[in-house]
Amino acid sequence: MRILYVADASSPIALNWISYFVGKGHEVHVVSTDPRATGDPQFASFRVVATGLNKVKGVGAGSGRSGPKAIVAGLARKLMVAVRQKLPTSKVIELSAAAVERDLPNLGERLSEIVREIQPDLIHAMRIPNEGIFAASATRSCPLLVSIWGNDFTLYASSSPRYRRLIRAALSNIDALHSDCHRDARLAKEEGFDPSRRIDVLPGSGGVQRGLFRPGATDRELLKKQGVDPESDVLIINARGWRTYVRNDILFQAMPQVVRKHPKVKLLCVGMQGSPQPEEWVNKYKLQENVKLLGKFPREQMASLFGSCLISVSPSEHDGTPNTLLEAMACGAFPVAGNIESVREWITDGDNGLLCAPDSVDAVASALCRALEDEDLRRSALQKNQQIVGERADYAINMARAEQLYADLIGQT
Numbered sequence: 001m002r003i004l005y006v007a008d009a010s011s012p013i014a015l016n017w018i019s020y021f022v023g024k025g026h027e028v029h030v031v032s033t034d035p036r037a038t039g040d041p042q043f044a045s046f047r048v049v050a051t052g053l054n055k056v057k058g059v060g061a062g063s064g065r066s067g068p069k070a071i072v073a074g075l076a077r078k079l080m081v082a083v084r085q086k087l088p089t090s091k092v093i094e095l096s097a098a099a100v101e102r103d104l105p106n107l108g109e110r111l112s113e114i115v116r117e118i119q120p121d122l123i124h125a126m127r128i129p130n131e132g133i134f135a136a137s138a139t140r141s142c143p144l145l146v147s148i149w150g151n152d153f154t155l156y157a158s159s160s161p162r163y164r165r166l167i168r169a170a171l172s173n174i175d176a177l178h179s180d181c182h183r184d185a186r187l188a189k190e191e192g193f194d195p196s197r198r199i200d201v202l203p204g205s206g207g208v209q210r211g212l213f214r215p216g217a218t219d220r221e222l223l224k225k226q227g228v229d230p231e232s233d234v235l236i237i238n239a240r241g242w243r244t245y246v247r248n249d250i251l252f253q254a255m256p257q258v259v260r261k262h263p264k265v266k267l268l269c270v271g272m273q274g275s276p277q278p279e280e281w282v283n284k285y286k287l288q289e290n291v292k293l294l295g296k297f298p299r300e301q302m303a304s305l306f307g308s309c310l311i312s313v314s315p316s317e318h319d320g321t322p323n324t325l326l327e328a329m330a331c332g333a334f335p336v337a338g339n340i341e342s343v344r345e346w347i348t349d350g351d352n353g354l355l356c357a358p359d360s361v362d363a364v365a366s367a368l369c370r371a372l373e374d375e376d377l378r379r380s381a382l383q384k385n386q387q388i389v390g391e392r393a394d395y396a397i398n399m400a401r402a403e404q405l406y407a408d409l410i411g412q413t
Contacts, residue, residue: 001021001026001027001121001122001406001407001410002026002027002029002044002118002119002120002121002122003021003026003027003028003029003120003121003122003123003124003406004029004030004031004114004115004118004120004122004123004124005018005028005029005030005031005123005124005125005126006031006033006111006123006124006125006126006131006132006134006135007030007031007032007033007124007125007126007127007131008032008033008034008037008126008127008131009030009032009034009037009038009039009046010032010034010036010037011034011126012205012299012323013149013204013205013323014126014205015040016205016206016323016395017126017204017205017206017399017402018030019040020206020395020399020402020403021403021406022040022042022043024403027044028042028043028044029043029044029045029046029118029120030043030045030046030047031047031048031049031111031114032046032047032048032049033048033049033050033051033130033131033134034048034050035048035050045118047114049107049110049111049114049134051099051100051103051107051130051134089155089159089244089245090159090160092244093155093156093159093160093163094159094160094162094163096129096130096163097129097156097160097162097163097166098162100129100130100133100134100163100166101162101166103134104133104134104137104166105137107134107137108134108137108138108139109138111134111135111137111138112138112139112140115138115139115140115141115142116139119141119142120142121142121410122142122143122144122145122406122409122410123135123138123140123142123143123144123145124144124145124146124147124178124406125144125145125146125147126146126147126149127146127147127148127149127152128146128147128148128152128156128167128170128171129152129156129163129166129167131146132146132147132167132170132174133166133167133169133170135170136169136170136171136173136174137170137173142410143175143176143409143410143412144173144174144175144176145174145175145176145177145178145405145406145409146170146174146176146177146178147177147178147179147180147204148177148178148179148180148184148185148188148320149180149204149320150180150184150204150318150319150320150321150322150342151245151318151319151320152167152184153167153184153187153188153191154187154318155245155318157191164191167191168191168192171188171191171192171193172192172194174193174197175197175198175409176197176198176199176200176405176409177193177197177198177199177200178199178200178201178202178402178405179199179200179201179202179320180201180202180203180204180320180321180342181201181320181321181341181342181345182201182345183320183341183342183345184320184342185199185201198405198408198409200401200402200405202398202401202402203321203323203326203393203398204320204321204323205323205395206395206398206399206402207326207393207394207395207396207397207398207399208326208327208330208389208393208394208395209299209395210330210389210390210394210395212299212300212303213303213306213327213330213331214303214307214330214331215307215330215331215332215382215386216307216332217303217304217306217307217331218230218304218307218308219301219304219308222301222304222305223235223305223308226268226292226294227292228266228268228292230308232264233264233265233266234262234264234265234266234310234372235265235266235268235308235309235310235311236265236266236267236268236309236310236311236312236313236368237267237268237270237305237306237309237311237312237313237328237333238251238267238268238269238270238312238313238314239270239271239302239305239306239312239314239324239327239328240270240271240314240316240322240324241270241271241272241296242271242272242275242277242278243316245316245317245318245319246314246315246316246317246358247315247316247317247338247358247359247364248269248272248278248281248315249281250315250358250359250360250361250364251267251313251315251364252278252281252282252284252285252287252291253281253285253361254361254362254364254365254368255267255285255287255290255291255365256285256286256287257361257362257365257369258365258368258369258372259287259290261369261372262369262372263290265290265372266290266291266292267287267290267291267292267313268292268294268305268309269291269292269293269294270294270295270296270297270302270305271294271295271296272293272294273293273294273295274293274295275293278293279293302327303327303331306327306328306330306331306332306333307331307332307333309328309333310333310334310371310372310378311333311334311335311336311368311371311372312324312325312328312329312333312334312335312336313335313336313337313364313368314335314336314337314338315336315337315338315356315358315364316337316338316340316343316358317338317340317358317359318340319338319340319342319343320342321342321343321345321346322343325337325343325346325347326346326389326393329346329352329353329385329386329388329389329393330385330386330389330393332382332385332386334353334354334371334377334378334381334382335347335352335353335354335381335385336353336354336355336356336364336367336368336371337353337354337355337356338355338356338357338358339355339356339357339358340358343355346388346392350377351380351381351384352380352381352384352385352388353381353385354367354370354371355367
């Protein structure tokens with residue numbers, strides 16, 4: 001198959017999905033909306049079409065320069081991160097929607113040119129905002145499949161009337177949807193997607209590569225390099241990085257309660273190193289000894305971190321099926337998560353994890369303390385989560401289903 005992806009090609013989730021089709025020998029073309037992304041030599045073609053707020057991310061990226069322009073570019077990116085962390089989520093989303101609406105005519109025409117050049121059998125846009133919106137506006141003669149990820153409806157469409165209008169317009173021009181949870185399959189129909197058209201529910205990244213993400217996959221030297229004592233520290237991991245819809249503010253406020261009862265606890269926050277807001281919280285709540293702000297890690301090291309941690313925490317208000325949730329479950333880390341509908345598709349509170357109100361300091365602290373103290377619950381959940389991941393989130397099984405979805409859509413034309 002000749003497949004054209006419109007995706008943020010810097011996203012590990014998107015690349016995990018795309019790499020399957022590259023490995024199967026399909027002709028894969030990629031249009032990245034993130035200018036920081038670099039193409040894989042195995043892609044048949046790779047283009048960057050930066051849009052909206054993503055243009056700031058790419059200022060000076062990949063230039064290899066170290067002079068004044070590079071310094072200014074770096075400062076611009078840091079300023080954008082700082083501003084986004086301070087602004088209300090709804091304001092950031094509305095700014096993004098305005099930028100998308102502004103860019104839509106030009107982007108639609110640019111994508112139309114690329115489609116005419118490549119002549120793909122199928123286009124897969126990996127998210128409705130913003131890739132699906134742009135792809136749905138392009139002229140094409142092949143099926144268009146669009147992925148729904150996590151908060152496309154519950155946050156973007158609900159927070160911004162402009163985004164809702166753009167998303168609904170796109171839904172009317174999409175041939176099939178891939179959703180990472182059943183909730184969003186339902187919401188897509190409520191937002192106007194033709195119920196007679198196909199919706200497949202599969203994890204956003206295809207699922208878990210269980211040969212890599214498994215219990216006991218630990219790396220003691222990696223832990224020591226992060227300032228962790230593998231012998232005595234009790235580890236909790238927050239692998240979500242900085243996301244406005246994950247209540248990291250609540251988590252940091254909850255940690256002093258947890259530390260008072262469990263002074264050996266260390267919270268590992270992946271993807272937060274160098275972020276000003278988390279650093280401010282660490283100092284404000286005197287968590288220097290109990291919180292480690294870490295950088296990003298390759299998948300192999302993430303598997304080791306999950307396997308080393310007793311608990312994985314994600315107090316999210318908006319989500320689909322987080323890939324990190326499935327990977328943590330596969331590695332044996334006990335999940336503590338926000339009590340939202342999509343997560344309840346995987347976690348039953350008090351059975352194979354704990355769910356809590358993500359906006360309540362006491363609820364988050366209580367859930368973490370219970371998880372730390374209830375060894376029987378953790379042991380029972382480990383077995384149940386291994387079974388759930390094997391039955392519903394196995395990468396090879398889910399990606400074979402995705403490949404069949406592609407073939408079915410192409411066969412309908």
